[in-house]
Amino acid sequence: MNILVCVKQVPDTNEIKIDPETHTLVRAGVPSIVNPFDTYALEAGVQIKEAIGGKVVVVSMGPEQAADALKTCLSVGADAAYLVSGREFGGSDTLATSFILSNAVKTIEEKEGAPFDLILCGKQAVDGDTAQVGPELAEHLGLPQLTYAMDLTVEDGVVKIKRECDDGYDLMTTNLPAVITVVKLPTEPRYPTIRSKMAAKKKPIPVLTAEDLAIDVSRCGLKGSPTKVKSTYTPSREKSGVKIAGLPADEAAAQLATLLTDAKIL
Amino acid sequence: MDFRIDEEHQELIDLYREFAQNEVKPIAAEIDETERFPIENVKKMAEMGLLGIPFPEEYGGAGMDTLSYVQCVEELSKVCATTGVIVSAHTSLCATPIYLFGTEEQKQKYLIPLASGEKLGAFGLTEPSAGTDSSQQKTTAVLVDDDHWVLNGSKIFITNAGAADIFFILAMTDKSLGNKGISAFIVEKGMPGFSIGKQENKMGIRASSTCELIFEDCIVPKENLVGEIGKGFKYAMMTLDGGRIGIAAQALGIAEGAIEETVKYVQERTQFGRRISQFQNTQFELAKMRANTEAAKLLVYQAACAKDNHEKYTHLAAMAKLVAATNASDVTRRCLQLYGGYGYTKDYPIERMMRDAKITEIYEGTSEVQMMVISGWMGVK
Structure with a gap:
């Protein structure tokens, strides 16, 4: 069972500051964490690996510092990690990001020598909150997708999920390979152990550049992003x-x- | 001299802190109130490797050092001194003497489960009439048929007692030899004739399960004698030298935790139309406390590093414990004063911290014992 988990490094704060000029996130001076929904996706992947065997690989697209997020993932059960990084990728919207990630999936599959059976993403990143990258990644890869999984099990080439909805959950299944997005699980992600933390520090994290992915750069970064952010604001609370x-x-x-x-x- | 914490230690401090803040802090007040041993968190700490930090990986440990271990006790004690002492007593007082003085067989059988956290440890030296004068052991051990030891007597104030599986016990094997007639044994929970007595209702560290141990013709296998016969007192004293660094770290953590809470409080609380942090008395009080706590921290880390470097550290451990413990009591009392009436209620953690701090001046050698050690080392006789 080869599992890929896509993670994003996000600022660790509930009060995200927005640059009034560029309408993008102000990252300076804010500590970074692994996007909380992605930590659940990773935990789900690691639990499946522990139950039926296999390997968990994590991938993140971001600047050099995003390697810290990948190290964190390596300390809580991921076996290998790849960082997709390069100037060409900066300013990507969800379409460009998912396109780049879909190319990275293929490159990592070649490097790992086996295709992924299951690709897991958090339902959304807590900074952008779009919930688009997971589903778009599935479309780029031409794979079935199930979203908002609060529980998932794999048996005989089929993944079963409980899809979270307002009044309970739906039971859904699809054949592997598939892309699943994950919400908060009933169990919290595990803590690293001292040993796993020290081992993660020593593990190399290969960086995949645009060249490594042999990607059409006109579909990456700002050039490949049709989304234009007009303004970003905190919604006002209308009813107290x-x-x-x-x-x-x-x-x-x-x-x-x-x-x-x-x-x-x- | 390099006073910076290296990257490896800092990353582990972050790990200890994350665990302490997320898992330990939320239940600290509850376990203090109910005296409930926090077994769920002990299990989580076992999984994370926090119960065997300074032991080699081949013995189930995390392969780190004393410094990282005391930093763990410090982070835990910032939010819950009970959890700090559970780890300290287990690591310093039970697993360590087995690691230092045990045979390879004893390490395989007892150290591995202790360091991996599968089993919890405790240490039994103190008796009703052998406190600071711990050489006055009344518990006896007699070798019967050259086959097994029979222990009789009782121990009091034993940390972790109600939850522990493995006990490092001191007993008199030859009364005529005084100190040199004391030997050390590994006793397991459930050995015939061994039982746990009443749990103490304590002022502080209320959830650490401090109980009496009772030995009534307790049968201990011959091979559970640790090291040489008659060397038990020496082993106990050496064990306490290391234990003191753990307790000093607990005291340090209590003071740091109290200051953290108080700094938050004084910026929220207003009197006379101003935040109380704006009064110079508050500023000076906290500045003084912070400086003294930093001094304690350097002493604690110095003692830990000396132990890790295999240097003589008995006097350094004594200084660290004396200063850190006195400071913890002083800081928590002053912090509570800054809280005023609210600090005296259980709505805030500061009264618990003040109660918890006091024990650090008493156990694993009172402050007076530390002064005896230090003055003896100075040659002042």
């Missing part, structure tokens, strides 16, 4: 919650019950 204040506990509870009944929650 209802506060029941200044009442004794029993009266406040009764009022709350009325409100909830009226709203058809109770």
Whole structure:
């Protein structure tokens, strides 16, 4: 079972600052982490490997520093890591990113000497929040895709998932190879161990450039990105919650019950 | 001299901190209140390799050093001194003497499960009438039929006792020889005649399962004698030298944790129309505390590095523990004063930290014992 997990390095903050001129993220001075949804994708991949055997490879597209995110992945169960990096890739939107990643998949498959049976992505990155790269990657590769998996198992060449939805989950299956995007799992991703952390430090992370991918650079970076960001802003909170204040506990509870009944929650 | 922490140690500090903040801090108040041993976190620490940091990989350890181990105790103790001492007692007082004085067979049988965290360890020296004067051991061990040892007596104030599987126990094998009649044994939970007595209801570190150990004709296999007969007291003293660095790191962590919490609090709390951080008293108090804590930190790291470099470290460990423990009590008391009335309630962690700090001046050698060690080393007799 060969599993590829696509990860993104994102700023570790809930208060993301946006450059008012360029409308892009301000990254200076903000510590970086592995996108939380990607850590669940990796955990899911590692659990499948542990259950049925195989190898987990991680890939990230980003600047040199993104190697730190890959090291983190290597310390929690990934067996190998590749960084896709180069000036030609800067400023890529989701279309260009997924195109580059689809080329990287093929290059990594050649290097690893075997095709991937399963490609996992987090459902979305917490910085851009588009949730487009995973599905687009599947389209570029011509593979079936299932999204929003909160649980996944692999058996006899078939992947079964529980797809998260508002009122529960859908059970879905598809044949491998396939691309799956992953939401928060019922279990938290594992911590590194001291040994795995030290071993990850020593593992080389090959860098794949545009040349290595033999890619059409006109479809990469700003040139290959039809998306134009007009403005980015924090949505204003239009409705504030209802506060029941200044009442004794029993009266406040009764009022709350009325409100909830009226709203058809109770 | 190079006072910088290298990349490897820093990365592990980050790992310890992440675990401490995410898993240990959220339950610290609860386990203090209920005296519940945090077994779930001990299991997680075992998986991560935190229960065997300074031991070689061939014995199930993480292959790191004393410095990294004390940095782990420090990070844990910043948020929960109970969790800090669980790791410290297990590592310094049980796994270490088996590593240092045990036979290869004993290491295979006991050190590997201890260092890999599969089993938890404890150390039994203190008795009702043998506290600081630990040579007054009443627990006896008699070799019967040249086949097994029979232990009789009791130990008190034993950290981890209720949760431990493997115990490093001191007992008198020849009373006429005094100190030199004390020997060391490995006792397993469940050995015939061995039981755990009452759990102490303590002021601080309330979840560390501090209990009495009872030996009633307890049968211990002959091969569980550690090292040479009559050398037990020496082994115990050497073990405590190392243990003191762990407790000094616990004290250091408590002080750092208290300062961190207080720095946050004084920037939120307003009185007289100003944040209390704007008062010079607050600023000077915290500055002084921070400086003294940094001094303690250097002493703790110095002692750990001396041990790692195989230099004499007995006096350095004593200095580190004396200074760090005194500082922890002082800092937590002063921090609570900055909190005022709120600090006296259980809504904030500072009162717990103050209660936890006190023990660091008492166990693994009181501050007075540390002063005896230091003055003896100085030649002041």
